[in-house]
Amino acid sequence: GQQLNQSPQSMFIQEGEDVSMNCTSSSIFNTWLWYKQDPGEGPVLLIALYKAGELTSNGRLTAQFGITRKDSFLNISASIPSDVGIYFCAGQLSGSSNTGKLIFGQGTTLQVKP
Amino acid sequence: GAGVSQSPRYKVAKRGQDVALRCDPISGHVSLFWYQQALGQGPEFLTYFQNEAQLDKSGLPSDRFFAERPEGSVSTLKIQRTQQEDSAVYLCASSLAQFDRRFFGPGTRLTVL
Secondary structure, eight states: OOOBEEEOSEEEEETTOOEEEEEEOSSOEEEEEEEEEOTTSOOEEEEEEOSTTOEEEETTEEEEEOTTSSEEEEEEOSOOGGGOEEEEEEEEEOSTTOOSOOEEBOOEEEEEEO | OOSOEEEOSEEEEOTTOOEEEEEEOOTTOOEEEEEEEOTTSOOEEEEEEETTEEEEOTTOOSTTEEEEOTTSSOEEEEESSOOGGGOEEEEEEEESSTTSOOEEOOOEEEEEO
């Protein structure tokens, strides 16, 4: 199935460091979403972006909807141990035939060393 | 309930068995989605319901996969004659309306031996 190109695949960082991950697509999206998934749980929404160029923050998290509508990035500042988990980008395609299904990236696994 | 619930949480099936996975969405949520998440991958869309109507089943990988939501609330994903490649976590998500925030359940981990 179609998936977004998400990078990096994994990151191992020191507590307090900033983190950046991004997603790219060959298709145009009208919505970009960033989720976090903990082991044994479903994805939980972190940030939603609805407009090209939009920059949105949620606490230590900042995400941007690319101008071309084909990419997005997520930054986490001053990481803490509870940031550990798998982060997914997800996009919703443009077009009248869209039923609201999301296309997900492959995920970025984040590990934080105290 | 407070969130989306799924049962069973874990299911082990022998190859060739039929399985049924249940999703209880948040009360009042019109939209319901099923996703399949293989190990180390992101979720992949399977099917979408608006109330009891299945409006998009483009992601179902074969005719062995069947989903229903007869009363517009609880949904069941059935997999017939399971194969090893069906092993994955099956996630259910619901939302108030089609493009509203989706809330995911914890998933059912299916292992086919």
